[in-house]
Amino acid sequence: MSSVHLSEIPRTISFRTALLFLGLFGCSFLALFGYVYWQTAFYLKTEADTALYRQVENRSAQPPELQLQEIRKHALQDVEARLPHSLFDADGKFIAGVIKELPPFSAYDKPQEFRWLKSNGHHRPVRFIVHKLADGKTLLVAQDVHDIREFDELLINALISGGLLLLLVGLLGAVVLGYSAHRRLDKVSRSIKGIIEGDLKGRLPVKGNNDDIDRLASVVNGMLDELERLMSEVKGVCDDIAHDLRTPLTRLIAGLERTQRRGLNEAQYAASIDAALTEAKALLLTFKALLRISEIENSARRSHFAPLDLNLISADAAELYEPLAEERGISLTIENSQAPAIMAGDAQLLFDALCNLLDNAIKFSPDHSQVRLSVIADQDNVGIRVIDNGPGIPPAEREAVLRRLYRAESSRHTPGNGLGLSMVSAVARLHDMRVTVNDAAPGCRIDLLGKATPASH
Structure with missing residues (x-):
């Protein structure tokens, strides 16, 4: 890239077009990924809530004695407290289960979340439902949603890393396109400069892929072919005028000079005038024909x-x-x-x-x-x-x-x-x-x- 300064690349149309498409693609990427993330998070939360409602329904259907036994048995089986169940009396005092304090909640039978400090000192995100039983006791059914939160973070990290990778690749592609376009336009500019300096046989470079620049270069090359032909004709006309019109002009001048030097009678003088008029009319017809050709070539008709x-x-x-x-x-x-x-x-x-x-x-x-x-x-x-x-x-x-x-x-x-x-x-x-x-x-x-x-x- 030694022949192209980096500061010149952002001014190329290809670079700006690539940036425009990068922005459009980036917005589309964010919109698509955001939709996927929203649908995935909504699905996981809905599945967790459905499972909680099912657990509440099953526990509520059990007799009080069996319910107490099952909650204690579940606490022993659920060693990692992935699905903690707890039972509280009408005053909110702990009876059985893993979670020994009733978390603050805004309403019964509504899924909510809180951070639970476990016995090992670790905080865990828990989604729970508080249900009022028929005998006045309070049932707490919860689910550890730590894995769901980790999955959410994984998706967000994938979004960030993918966006950065997209930005990096897009910028690199824009620079490559800008460099390629600038280099190609440099060749075109050098060709045009050479033509301006007098190289009428020079033509704009054509890659042969029939892209926009190729089509434009082909049209310009056709124009240059026509200009070269016209310039060649002008040069040929000048040479031919000097060659072909010199003879009748010489005859005209020589005849007038002879008439001027000699003492001619009236008949001889009239003959000399007629000969001069014939030569002059022939020259006039030649120039009229040239003007006629110019009129035709201007395509006005x-x-x-x-x-x-x-x-x-x-x-x-x-x-x-x-x-x-x-x-x-x-x-x-x-x-x-x-x-x-x-x-x-x-x-x-x-x-x-x-x-x-x-x-x-x-x-x-x-x-x-x-x-x-x-x-x-x-x-x-x-x-x-x-x-x-x-x-x-x-x-x-x-x-x-x-x-x-x-x-x-x-x-x-x-x-x-x-x-x-x-x-x-x-x-x-x-x-x-x-x-x-x-x-x-x-x-x-x-x-x-x-x-x-x-x-x-």
């Missing part, structure tokens, strides 16, 4: 989600891009699912994402080739698949193409800003879908899949 059928969205997107495909002799076919492909989402965003997929497929496919659009709807998944006959995407770049402004080497000289698949990826994350890029041999196959809703089965 989830409030507009409603059940929709991907068959209808796919049909609309195919109808929109069919003229563009026909211009290049590309066959654009659509395969709807047999069952309704129902899912909760934003119809406009999914339509835009599908349009980006079709635009890429048609753009990178050779003339007179084929692009296939399929709607998937089975027991577990619902989604869209687009297959083209283009050059495909190398396996090493299939994750990178989902980043903003990333463009594969094979597509750097084609029109575009590298944000189409980034927008698709953002829409997929908003709808809890996944985007996978695969080889179509030849060409590329992109799947956009999510969980099916019960209505789509």
